Amino acid sequence: MIEREMDAGVFVSRSEAEATSFANALELYAKEVTSQKRSSASELSRIQAMQRHPLALRSLASIRGSDMARYRDTRLEEGLAPATVRRELALISHIFTIARKEWRMESLSNPVELIRQPSVDDARARRILSADVWMLKGGTLIYEHLDELEIICRYSRSTELPKIMTFAVETAMRRSEITGLKSTNVNLDKRVALLPMTKNGSSRGVPLSSKAVEILNSLAERDDGRCFKSRPDSITKAFADAIGDARNAYAEGLSLHLKQKKIPQDKIDMCISADPFLMDLRFHDLRHEATSRLAEIFPLHELTKITGHQDTRMLMRYYHPKTEDLAKKLT
Known part of the structure; x- marks a missing residue:
């Protein structure tokens, strides 16, 4: 059969695929492909984890669709998010x-093409919430109306985080774009910030x-030319710490207020746990908030130039106007 295929000019040798282990393929891919990517760190970490998997000992030629299906199911059973598993399968x-x-x-043959991908619904509609809050000040309960940004800024341990949060909501810039912004790319007279390289590989200008x-x-001039001193990871940590402190203070004030009204403790606990204020809020949600606010000012085709979305369908995942605001536009 092989001789006939060779005579016909259609023979393809399997020796290379049979002699190459998945671990070796991962190593070669990291060297030739991943190293050329701008965001290589996360993919390198993913590759290193795969090299420790039993599948890494198998040859490429021996890996079948059934192996990939078991890999998918195992990773999901381990608690990984469907989106994470999809990224791993895309890499393989x-x-x-x-x-x-x-x-x-x-x-x-590509075994990943033969299996179902985990279904992912990662669209978020999280907006910044406002609430009437009870806060302790000097041992006294004070009643205030605050939004989540105000209270997070109040409890931030980082002096720069409140400025970064406000800047994110004003510009709809990503976390990495804010931390990478250089003073040489900012024209304050024209009120424009230039982002030479963004997540989608193109440049864009952001109106300020x-x-x-x-x-x-208000920012001090830095030797490295960056506008903000914080790095992406430090912003994430500072934001999480500020939310944790703010949520604890909010829950404490609410609990004391409800106790004064003679409400049983079990009902107080249920009330606090069901309260969405300061819950499930991520720094990237500030981009959602900014996009929704800018959508009230700019038409969709102009909004794409500000946010950097190349596909209006993707932009719609970030645009979440409040229904009551839409109702106000109706006669």
């Missing part, structure tokens, strides 16, 4: 594609509001 799929196209393994300009003017 690309490794097989590169092996077939560039590593002389034309006989390989008066408040955004005020924040940039």
Whole structure:
């Protein structure tokens, strides 16, 4: 059969695919492909984890769709989010594609193409909430009407985080874009910030509001040329710490207020646990909030230029106007 295929010119050798382990393929992919990517750190971490998996000992030629299906199910049972598993499968799929196209393994089939992908519904509609809150000040319960940004800023341990949060809501910039913003790319007279390289690989200009300009003017000049000193990871941690402290203070004030009204403790606990204020809020939700606010000012085609979305369908995942605000526009 092999001789006939060779005579017909259709024979494809499987020796290379049979001799190459998945672990070796991962190592070669990391060297030739991942190292060329701008955001290589997360993918390298994913590759290192896969190299410790039993599947890494198998040859590429021996891996079947059933193996990928078991891998998918196991990872989901381990508690990984469906979106994370999809990214892992996408990485494996690309490794097989590169092996077939560039590593002389034309006989390989892609086992990932034969299985179902985990369904993902990661669209978020989280907006900044406002609430009437009871807060302890000097041992006295004070009644205030605050939104989540105000109370998070109040309990932030980082002096720069409140400025970064406000700047994010004013500009709809991503966390990495804010931390990478350089003073040489900011024109305060024209109120424009240039982002030379963004997540989607292109540059874009961001119009700056008066408040955004005020924040940039308040920042000290840095030797490295960056506007903000914080790094992405430190922002995430500072934001989580501020939310935790703010939520504890909010829950304590609410609990004391309800106790004064003679409400039983079990009902107080249920009330606090069911309260969405300061719950499930992420820093990236500030971009959602900013996009929704900007959508009230700019038409959709202009909004894409500000936020950097190349697909209006993707933009709609971030645009979440309040229904009551839409109702006000009706006669």
